[in-house]
Amino acid sequence: MIARGKNASDLFPAVVKNVACKNIEVKKLVYVYLVRYAEEQQDLALLSISTFQRGLKDPNQLIRASALRVLSSIRVTIIVPIMMLAIKEAASDMSPYVRKTAAHAIPKLHSLDPEQKDQLIEVIEKLLADKTTLVAGSVVMAFEEVCPDRIDLIHKNYRKLCNLLIDVEEWGQVVIINMLTRYARTQFLNPNINEEEDKKAEPATLAKRKPYVMDPDHRLLLRNTKPLLQSRNAAVVMAVAQLYFHLAPKAEVGIIAKALVRLMRSHSEVQYVVLQNVATMSIKRRGMFEPYLKSFYIRSTDPTQIKVLKLEVLTNLANETNISTILREFQTYIKSMDKDFVAASIQAIGRCATNIGEVRDTCLNGLVQLLSNRDELVVAESVVVIKKLLQMQPEQHSDIIKHMAKLIDNIQVPMARASILWLIGEYCEHVPKIAPDVLRKMAKSFTNEEDIVKLQIINLAAKLYLTNSKQSKLLTQYVLNLAKYDQNYDIRDRARFIRQLIVPTDKSGALSKYAKKLFLALKPAPVLESPFKDRDHFQLGSLSHLLNAKAAGYQELPNWPESAPDPSVRNVEVKDSVCAERTVLTGPEGAGVLLLQTTRGSSNMQDLPKKLLISLFHRMSHVLLHHSHSEQSSSAEDRKRGRKAVKNQKSASESESESESSESEEESEEESEEESESDTNVRKKRVRLDWNRIPAYYFMNTLHYIQYTTLAPSGSIKMYELLHRIKGEGLAVEYCFSRQPFSPEPNMVAVQIQFTNNTNSETKNLHIEDPRLQSGMRIREFAEIGLQPSESVTVVMGIDFCDSTQAANFQLCTHTRKFFVSIQPPVGELMTPAFLTENDFKKEQGKLMGMNEILEKLTLGEKCVNEHVIVERVTATANLSRVPCGSDKECRFAGKTVSSGCLVLVTVTTKEGGGAQLTVNCEKMLIGTMLVKDILQALSQ
């Protein structure tokens, strides 16, 4: 019924009840209904709000998003504060998808209540800083709708938007490009400024002028939009085309022509819009489309409106060299069956003739031939065009005028008759014999003529009276008398006016003396110009441009500024983006790498509690640090020697399989060492340095110790794929959460990354670039490494996920390629074990009651037979430590979130018959909810 446009609002309460329905399809349809009728039944609509508010808290991002979407679509003013809150919350949601929906909701709220504008701008500002491609398009759309004049918000995000552009979805691209065009117009100098002034400027000033240098940001925009010309979406291509047209230096604009010509193959509506724009462009930059002239030739099957536009383009492109081919084309067009098109072709010929002097005579002859055409419309149109052409050089063409005078008996189209009469009147000196005769005929048929013809008859009569009063005096008076009693007041007025002017009476004073001058003054020839002449002051591709009228909400394209505004506003502070900060692996991490490397190499090592390994690792790094303090004055040379010693010792004492991995390790060390030398961080340097100076025996001992006592983390720690071997062109990357504290930054999660080079060539300069992170998230990168063929290297990096399961996106760069990758942590990896006593545990649990407690019943899986398995499963899912407990029916675990240190308490109480109850207490509800889900899954398997 909604689809048919019938009013279904009576059913409102009945339908809205279904909002709580489980069936998704019904739910969706209820949403459709609700959004449609909520405006009319505001009170009842409020009943459904609570459902959405619940949805906003759902752990699933897609449900959160759709709840926000429907909530913001309900146009009920009372819920504005609720919407505002929801949008604000969603804008800082972890999921980019929810943030995107928040961006969509902004214009909705703005249209509902414009008073919220200031608050909404804050949200927009926040979302503009977002680094994901998903959000970028939507937030710019919101920006355009809410506060398009706040250009200052863009400064900081300009470069980011330029760089993201190619990955944004196509609709977003259009909006962003249009916005950036406006932005660039205000911020950069006109690249064509020199050329335009060249025409006027004198040589002296020319020399003084500074050469134009394009702002690198301006260049960035042009460079990044260029590939989008290859988009399959016509709107994107058009957007890029207008950007180039408005912003690029003249020499570069040409590249868009090809893409625009390609669009002409598309649907006729697309063709129509593109041709409109091409028509405008072709006036200003004719050279651009000249090579593609033939693509604008007209086919008989084109719709008329397309034909007329193509004609317009062809006319604009006409110049001395190609005019003959164009005219030949026009000749075939005139024979077309489509009469409107023929009329347009004739006008086009007229325009070509006025613009290009050489062909004027040829055109005129051609048009005169058309006068004998059988079709009246064609003749009429030619007459009108000939009239305009003749005005330019009437002397040479009196025979044409005579010919036309003869035509007046046959032509019925008023406009053409009027034109002929005007011509005869204007040039009556050239045809002294015919003119009075024509007037006679016209006087006879005066009463049956159309108004414009009548006016011209009066004009003709007046002119003849002045030049040849002997022959035409009576006729003129007769005509004026007829006109005096005409129905049309214009004609009556004209008749009265002319009578006073030309017929000498006693009263008529000074004016009649000048009558001759008034009527027979030389009239300037009309200029035939394109209707697209001045359209380029509208932004191309816009609706306003198409209609040649300002559409609501159209943003003027600003003129170029005289001098460039400060480009530094676009500089982004380094501390804002972590990407600029490059850190190297410091000593202890290096050790950690080595440690894990070794353990991976020897996969038969078995079960040692992980804690042991960690504490060992801690101890080791402590020793190293301690060591470093005692030997601060060591030189670089020493260091190298020390390194060599270590290397030798190592390779000598280790088994063959071992040596390979350690060598690779050695290499990564070498690289990171080079890095560290350039690093200014003295402390780190010291650590590194001393790491190399550790007495070899100590090193060896440790190594051996590890060799024979470590557990195999590969068994219990799950590896995730970061980059598939094929996608990475031979470079395979896996990562795991090593669950060790990341020592340089305690609130970062350590991610251990293993690179394997499966190609036959060396991969160099492997490093991280351009991280795109949620606000607050940070990355500590590993040092640049290189990989020999079929070698594997493991490194550790730290990521501060801000206690969210949001993915960290970054680019993995080798010396040849870049790969976009992302790491998404399971919730269980966002915490570290916390050691509590039973009493502490109970006390803390008591503090985290109510909202912060989540209870869930479950049935244990078949294999969860004893306490041991449960503990194993829980600790595998989440990085928690066990808390001692008196009862054997209960297992307790405790941990802290890595970045904010909130306590996470987990209790599993087993019951008879495989049942169990899971309790999670955590201040961060979201983490709690997700953790419950994960543990439930692990236990019920």
Next chain:
Amino acid sequence: MIHSLFLVNASGDIFLEKHWKSVVSRSVCDYFFEALERATEPENVPPVIPTPHHYLINVLRHRIYFVAVIQSEVPPLFVIEFLHRVVDTFQDYFGVCTEAAIKDNVVVVYELLEEMLDNGFPLATESNILKELIKPPTILRTVVNTITGSTNVGEQLPTGQLSVVPWRRTGVKYTNNEAYFDVIEEIDAIIDKSGSTITAEIQGVIDACVKLTGMPDLTLSFMNPRLLDDVSFHPCVRFKRWEAERILSFIPPDGNFRLLSYHVSSQNLVAIPVYVKHNISFREGSSQGRFELTLGPKQTMGKAVESVLVSSQLPRGVLNANLNPSQGTYTFDPVTKLLSWDVGKINPQKLPSLKGSMSLQAGASKPDENPTINIQFKIQQLAISGLKVNRLDMYGEKYKPFKGIKYMTKAGKFQVRT
């Protein structure tokens, strides 16, 4: 941006409407109907119609007008392109996009429109994502649904929306892994009276049907990539590699899609595969006209020209045509004056011809225009530009796919002026 959408059928009835913001009365369409009346041909309706408070942007596909109502400045191509995307989606879902199909599936249509736009801004237009959200109706599923009461709406959440390759679903599985590519070229040409080519260009597309398991990574290379003058890609193609090496490297979407479309410009010489000899004349004073037409192959590289169809719009004065084809059948519609001749295959030994007379309206003067002749044809196993695919490689998966490449040349807008 897009306020509302109205669907108008050929007889001028609004049969579906959808609003994304506040409701716009359907009386706004009156302006559209006015324009429709003014236009002599259905395709002559201006795509953008301004009204006092709104702007109507419409597209015509499958004899249905899709009229979008907008209120403020928006790039018109944006709306037009989106409307075409909507039609494509409907076609994808229902096989055909007719009034009946839309009415039968009104619920799915509504769900689709709801997902595709949010507050008038396009949200999910990738058919892959949409199919995950809303399953396309099939007969089997309709039966199952009515019995079990389950729905078309996907139970799982559309993870595709969040992925880096939004065009491909995860977990695709096939028993037969196959990848077929069709290189289809269309010749657009205008031939003048004397048989010389006025303009000719080639527009090509590569359509693919890829049914491969997992996440394959394909590369396609050409023997002569320089031929391609201007290309536009499916978003899956890695632009950088094309720039650098002229190799198409991509993770394909699942199923049918258009990998790339290209243009071979008129600067290159284009081989014209058929020629037409014609003699169409009307004598002054008599009510008879002569009509002679002969087709022949030319520059076909030894391949047969098939499915030839000649059509021509005869002048209005022609009452009837009495013609005699040497092969195939012809029809003449006295109302629209459209002559069409289904020739079939051209046999180079015995050229097809159509000869006879036309009768004109008694007393009417001789028509001064000559009809243009539109020709359609197909040539299998030939890409007229000479484009050749060199090889197709697959990385990322271990199985061996079946690969196939088919070439075809078709007439696009191929016109002969007489």
